[in-house]
Amino acid sequence: MIFDPSKPPLTDSAGLLKSIPVEAEPEIWKRATKVFSSGLCDLQVNGFAGVDYNDPTLMPEEFEKSLFTMLSTGVTTCLPTVITGSEDWQIQCFHALEEGRNSSKLAQTMIPGYHLEGPFLNPEEGFCGCHPSKWMRPATWDHFERLQEAAGGRIKLITVAPEIKGVLDLIPKLVEKGIAVAIGHCNPDHDTLLRAADAGVTLSTHLGNGIAQILPKKDNPILGQLAEDRFSASFIADGVHQQPHVLRVYLRAKQSSRTILVTDGTSCSAALPGRYSLGQVDIEHQQEDIVYIPGTKMLAGSAATLSKCVANVVDWYGVPFDEVIRWASEQPRRLIGLPESLLIGSSQSKVTWEMGLQKPIVEKVHLGNWKLENI
Numbered sequence: 001m002i003f004d005p006s007k008p009p010l011t012d013s014a015g016l017l018k019s020i021p022v023e024a025e026p027e028i029w030k031r032a033t034k035v036f037s038s039g040l041c042d043l044q045v046n047g048f049a050g051v052d053y054n055d056p057t058l059m060p061e062e063f064e065k066s067l068f069t070m071l072s073t074g075v076t077t078c079l080p081t082v083i084t085g086s087e088d089w090q091i092q093c094f095h096a097l098e099e100g101r102n103s104s105k106l107a108q109t110m111i112p113g114y115h116l117e118g119p120f121l122n123p124e125e126g127f128c129g130c131h132p133s134k135w136m137r138p139a140t141w142d143h144f145e146r147l148q149e150a151a152g153g154r155i156k157l158i159t160v161a162p163e164i165k166g167v168l169d170l171i172p173k174l175v176e177k178g179i180a181v182a183i184g185h186c187n188p189d190h191d192t193l194l195r196a197a198d199a200g201v202t203l204s205t206h207l208g209n210g211i212a213q214i215l216p217k218k219d220n221p222i223l224g225q226l227a228e229d230r231f232s233a234s235f236i237a238d239g240v241h242q243q244p245h246v247l248r249v250y251l252r253a254k255q256s257s258r259t260i261l262v263t264d265g266t267s268c269s270a271a272l273p274g275r276y277s278l279g280q281v282d283i284e285h286q287q288e289d290i291v292y293i294p295g296t297k298m299l300a301g302s303a304a305t306l307s308k309c310v311a312n313v314v315d316w317y318g319v320p321f322d323e324v325i326r327w328a329s330e331q332p333r334r335l336i337g338l339p340e341s342l343l344i345g346s347s348q349s350k351v352t353w354e355m356g357l358q359k360p361i362v363e364k365v366h367l368g369n370w371k372l373e374n375i
């Protein structure tokens with residue numbers, strides 16, 4: 001075990017009843033060949049199955065097709081994520097996503113809202129990651145409101161850099177509106193980090209990524225965020241964004257109750273190797289599910305599926321399956337204020353996992369009337 005094994009309470013602070021995330025006691029599922037869980041929830045997905053969600057020309061049919069493929073991997077809830085771009089471009093991306101959502105029952109069921117990652121981020125090299133830094137801006141409420149309006153009021157999660165002008169003032173207003181606030185692509189000093197926590201930040205976005213290669217050893221934004229218990233942290237457990245032995249250290253610091261798995265998936269996810277796009281950025285899906293900016297070793301999101309990340313963590317560390325399911329299902333839902341499970345008892349969402357193999361794999365997915373089976 002790499003964690004304090006104490007489990008979270010049966011109800012959260014809002015009194016929401018937790019359902020059973022895995023439909024069996026650990027002693028039973030350890031011997032079982034099939035296990036049921038509630039559907040997975042991915043808080044950060046920029047595209048899927050060859051379809052880029054950061055594309056103003058996104059077609060509703062293509063969008064729905066990509067969601068069907070995502071559903072087949074066990075994800076029943078996701079936040080399509082729009083990265084940094086000009087205001088005009090981000091508005092067009094949200095319009096295209098809204099058009100896709102409004103024309104698809106599946107999209108309306110799977111998508112409770114969006115994740116806005118930028119433009120209120122740190123433009124310095126190393127911290128901006130693959131985002132186009134020329135569009136990063138100081139934060140204003142008016143700017144956010146224009147984006148929120150384009151998103152139909154559905155921005156549920158925003159990633160900001162607290163050291164950027166205007167951000168510390170923006171955070172409490174966002175929290176008041178029920179929007180979860182994360183920090184990422186940032187380089188705050190410790191005092192600014194604490195002020196962000198006081199203002200209501202609850203998440204570190206893909207902690208350990210979107211940050212400079214070389215950092216001061218005595219204190220730096222990674223250590224500061226690992227030490228701050230008011231922040232949960234999301235991780236991309238694909239073995240590339242952090243090597244397994246490094247992720248083990250992060251998980252020990254955040255403990256089970258503050259760990260969330262995301263994919264930061266792109267159009268490369270569940271797609272063949274080749275050239276794709278992430279908004280205005282060209283990306284290349286190489287073998288072994290790695291996504292780079294072509295000609296560089298700079299990561300640009302992932303090609304991992306959330307079910308693969310779940311399986312990786314079970315495989316690498318022997319963390320109990322039901323515990324990892326919480327990281328990819330209940331805990332991300334709780335962070336954005338959704339019921340923690342999609343009512344497994346009434347079969348609103350159910351994932352059947354085949355456990356008899358080396359790693360758990362998704363065999364069947366039920367979401368409402370949709371039933372998919374992976375052959």
Ligand SMILES: [Zn+2]
Pocket residue numbers: 117129184185206210
């Ligand atoms: Zn990012």
